[in-house]
Amino acid sequence: MTPLDLRLGPPRSPRAAIGGVTFLPRSIDKARAALPGGHLGDYTLEGITAVMLQKFGLDVAAFVAVVAAAPSEDDVAAFVRERVPPAGIDEWNVYMQRRRPRDGDRAAALELYPWLDERPDLLLSLDVLEEDDRRAFAR
Numbered sequence: 506m507t508p509l510d511l512r513l514g515p516p517r518s519p520r521a522a523i524g525g526v527t528f529l530p531r532s533i534d535k536a537r538a539a540l541p542g543g544h545l546g547d548y549t550l551e552g553i554t555a556v557m558l559q560k561f562g563l564d565v566a567a568f569v570a571v572v573a574a575a576p577s578e579d580d581v582a583a584f585v586r587e588r589v590p591p592a593g594i595d596e597w598n599v600y601m602q603r604r605r606p607r608d609g610d611r612a613a614a615l616e617l618y619p620w621l622d623e624r625p626d627l628l629l630s631l632d633v634l635e636e637d638d639r640r641a642f643a644r
Contacts, residue, residue: 506533506537506540506572506573506575506576506577506578506581507537507540507542508537508538508540508541508542508543508544509534509537509538509540509543510538510543510544510546511534511535511538511543511544511545511546511547511548512544512546514642515548515638515641515642516530516531516532516534516535516538516548516638517530517531517534518530518531518635518638519531519553519601519630519631519634519635520631520635522598523578523579523581523582524579524582524583524585524586525586525594525598526582526585526586526594526597526598527597527598527601527602528553528554528557528597528601529557529581529582529585530578531554532550532554532557532558532568533572533578533581535548535549535550535554536550536554536568536569536572536573537572539569540569540572540573547641550565550569553601553604553630553634557597560593560596560597560600561585561588561589561593561597562588562589563585563588571584601630601631602629602631603629604629604630604631605628605629605630606618606621606630606633614633618633618637620636620640621633624636
């Protein structure tokens, strides 16, 4: 896959799924940004991407290598699905639908996202990440 520059726009929505795996498209975008010629901007592979890969028994560096070698993101999804049983993917998707920033510690989340003080309605990580992307690229 080709490199991606995340200074030009955010990775895909944290709600996006491919191969039935929520957050995988966003992680693919971040892995593409980590390739030579790409740029992560303010994003990292640590955080939720690393948590997802750990839950799937995959290494971050190995995942980036798979993305680099894959002809398409469908091939990356197939790679993940070959290694993770359906129950593990289902468990991940449920986890992501319920996950709160900083494991529900709002004070810690406010340190990372100070604007959350203005948005008490945003409780889930998925919503917070979408809003953070929107704010970062609202220029």
